[in-house]
Amino acid sequence: MLPSSIFETETGRKRGAASTTVGTALRNAILGGTLPAGLALPQSELAEGFGTSIIPVREALKRLEAEGLVTFMPNRGAMVTGMTEDDIIEYSEIRASLEEMAARHAVGRMSRVDLARIEDAYEAFVNGTNANPTQHGLGDLNRAFHNAIYAAAQRPRLLEMIDDLHVRLTRYIRSHLELEGRKDLTDIEHEAIMQACRKRDAEEVARLTRQHILDAAAISVRVIRERREG
Template sequence: MINFTADEQKLLAAVSRKDTVLQLIRAAIVDGRLPAGTRLDQNELAAQLGVSRMPVREALKQLETERLVVVYPYRGVEVSRLEPKEIFEMFEIRIALERLAVSRAATVMTPSHFSRLRAVLSEMDQHLVPVADGDPWMDLNQSFHGIMNDATGWPHLVETINQYRSNVERYVRYYFALRGREQSQKEHWDLLAACERRDIVAAQLTIEQHLRNTATTLVEAVEADGGDHKRQPA
């Protein structure tokens, strides 16, 4: 057992606060409570979260590397906006990463994984129509892909996928609440069936088509309203 000094314990507490602040701000961006273009004031965030400015500053630095915020010299920090070409780029990167992930998952997933995935998809079938109070389908969608990616047992791959996923998730959550989910849900079931057959080629083709369809729908929606969805913070 390590006996940390008082100074080291203070440092550990600061790290913990930074991670908590990071998770809270990231979640607010991803679920749309902090829409694209929102100005982020460090003092206000620190007061809201009950912390000093230091963990907020460190969290914003991390979010900048994740391209979720943009730091403008002498102007402050804003939640980043994604242009259509950036969305396409991120999805093309995700396609390469998730083709690798499903090829690995299809070979190592156990009956327990398949059972969990079927349970999630069955529940998603009950929430194809968006509701005003929350959106269980989107949360379940994240769980489905999370279970499949985690099954690879490759945490560095999963971390990289999640980084690209979180940046577009805020747009996906907003725009996909406005359209049908039937085609996406069919692709989920097709992906699971391919994995259950251990058919790596079919799994790769399915995830590629699934992500490319999502990217196309998303870009069309962003271009249709000028890239500025008007979702207000909760």
């Protein structure tokens, strides 16, 4: 049986009727770990839980399939998609290349307003996590810092691809932030990226961004492996 918490909408109301509501609730539950990889998602149970017909549920699941969060298995229906360690590393390498490119383009176009937004996002990650210490909250604040940089690139298709990879990977890559001392190290890495932005050093921002992503991915894979083996 699926956890009842997934049938709560963002506004606190139960029994959403639209496929958008169903999709948002399932996406949040998958990314937040409430629905783990390999869990079956029976359409009839989802329809009953959300108080809707099968059609909006199917539409929502198809969108989540396109995002890489749900897989349709022959004769088994939909289930939450999982990733192997090799998948995580490969996707992270692609993500690092794309974000390196976005960072390089961003510095060349960066205005004072853009830099102020980056500084605000940096401060939010450093200070805001004390009030929102969950792994999910840390992940969102971390993503907001990087997005503040990439927004200056003005490359919407590139940013769309980065966002797609982030959605696919976020369940796995943010686990490194819960390790003791990792948050402090991330603050240092973010500050180095921000200082390079202030100096308008595009190559340094790109290099630091790539290394930051690959280091986090490697640590996350190690955490996943240790949990599985321990």
